[in-house]
Amino acid sequence: MSDQQQNQLWGGRFSESTDAFVQEFTASVGFDRRMYRQDIQGSQAHASMLAEAGVLTNDERDAIIQGLDEIRAEIEAGQFQWSVALEDVHMNIEARLTDKIGITGKKLHTGRSRNDQVATDIRLWLRDEIALIDGEMTRLMTGLLDLAEREAATIMPGFTHLQTAQPVTFGHHLLAWFEMLKRDRERLRDCRKRVNRMPLGAAALAGTTYPILRERTCELLGFDGVCENSLDAVSDRDFAIEFCALTALCVTHLSRISEELVLWTSAQFNFIDLPDRFCTGSSIMPQKKNPDVPELVRGKTGRVNGHLIALLTLMKSQPLAYNKDNQEDKEPLYDAVDTLAGCLRAFADMIPALEPNREVMREAARRGFATATDLADYLVRKGIAFRDSHEIVGKAVAHGVDQKKDLSEMSLSELRQFSDQIDEDVFEVLTLEGSVSARNHIGGTAPDQVRAAVARGREAIGG
Ligand code: ARG
Secondary structure, eight states: OOGGGSOTTTGGGOSSOOOHHHHHHHOOHHHHGGGHHHHHHHHHHHHHHHHHTTSSOHHHHHHHHHHHHHHHHHHHTTOOOOOGGGOSHHHHHHHHHHHHHGGGGGGTTTTOOHHHHHHHHHHHHHHHHHHHHHHHHHHHHHHHHHHHHHTTTOEEEEEETTEEEEEEEHHHHHHHHHHHHHHHHHHHHHHHHHHSEEOTTOTTTTOOSSOOOHHHHHHHHTOSEEOSOHHHHHHOOHHHHHHHHHHHHHHHHHHHHHHHHHHHHSTTTOOEEOOGGGOBOOSSOTTOOBOHHHHHHHHHHHHHHHHHHHHHHHHTTOOSSOOGGGGGGHHHHHHHHHHHHHHHHHHHHHGGGOEEOHHHHHHHHHHTTTTHHHHHHHHHHTTOOHHHHHHHHHHHHHHHHHHTOOGGGSOHHHHHTTOTTOOTTHHHHHSHHHHHHHOOSTTSOOHHHHHHHHHHHHHHHHO
C-alpha cells in the first residue's frame, strides 16, 4: 500500500503504513456501511449542537449538514467510493466530507470520538429496525386473531405428550400462539427503552472539554435520555445482547409453531393445508409438497441462538471502556435483525392463508377418547370421588380400546357396566361440543371464551 492510501485520519503519530493484511483484517466498512444513514443523522445532530454551543459557526454547520446530505445521496445512488483504507463507515463519510467542503469537514469530529459515534449509530440503527419488526409482529398477531375468531368453534384434539388429551377449539390453540407473540412484542418494546439512550458526548471514554449540550443532541435525535456514564456509554453492548435474547425467544416460539405446522400438514395428521406458494416440491418424488417455510423458520433458531452466545461471549470479561472487540458486535446483531424480520414476515403472510381441514380435526378428536376427562368429571358431579371416577373411566377406555369404540359410541348399558351412576344424560358430556363448551372460564377453550379473548387481544394489539 502506498503512503498516500495511509489513513489520513490518524496518520500523525504513525511512521509506517498499516500492513496490507492488517488493514483488511481490522476494517469494518464491508459491513458497518449498512449504518450510513444513522451515521449521517448522528453527525448532523452533533454539528447542529456544536453550532448552538458556539463551537462551530452557523456557516460551518450549514456546510457540514449540506455536505452530509449530498453524501447520503451519493451513497444511495451507488456513487460513493467506499475505501477499506478508511476502515469504517465513520471515517469513510468524514473523509468524503472533507474532500467536498475542505477544512470545515475536519471540524465535525470536534468533541466526539468514533467510540461514542459507533455506539450511537448502532442504537439509532437498531431503533429503526425495532420499529419495522414491531410492525411485522403486530401484523402476524392480527392474522392470528382473525383466524382464531373464524375458527372459534372448530374442534380439534388437544395434546399432551403429543397424545390426544382433551378436545380443544382450533381458535383456542391459535390464541396460545398469539400469547407467545404478545409477550415477545412486550419484550421488544421493553428492550427499545434501553436501546434508546444516547452515548454521544462520552467521546473516547471520559467525556470532552468542549461545552457540549448533550440534552440538545439527544432531543434532535429523538433519544429518551443520555447514557449517564461516559465509560459505560462507549463500552457496553448489553442492549444488543438483550435484542438477541428476545430474538432467540421469539424465533423459538416461531419454531414451536413451525413444528406443529409441519406435523399438521403431513398426510398422517392432515389437519391443515398450506397454500402451494408457501411450499415446494421434490425433484424426485412427484407426490411431495413440502412445508418449507415452517421448516426453514424452525431451522433459523440455530443461527439466532448462535448470535446471542456470540455477543455474550464478546462482552464477557471486557475491561472498561471501549475495546476493538466491540467491532464484532455488528454482524451477529445485523443477522439477528434480518432473521427475525424475515421469519415474522413469512409467518405474517402465511398464517392468514392456513386452511384447516375441520372434519379431519374433529374426527381425530372424536377417535382419541378425548372426552374421558369429561366422563370422570360427570361421575364426580354424581357424587363419586375423583380418584375413583378416574379408575372407572380408565376401565371404560380399556374396554373401548378392546372393542375399537370411542366412549360416545358405547350404549348406555355398556357404559353402566362400569358405574351404575351413569344415566342417559351422559351423552351430553361425551359430545365434543359439550366438552369444549363446558370449559367456559377465562383462559378456557369454550368458543365463547375464544371470542372474548380475541376481543381482548384486539385491545392489547392497539395498545
Ligand atoms: N469500527 C469501529 C467499531 O465498529 C468504530 C470504533 C473504533 N474506535 C476505535 N477507537 N478504534 O467499533
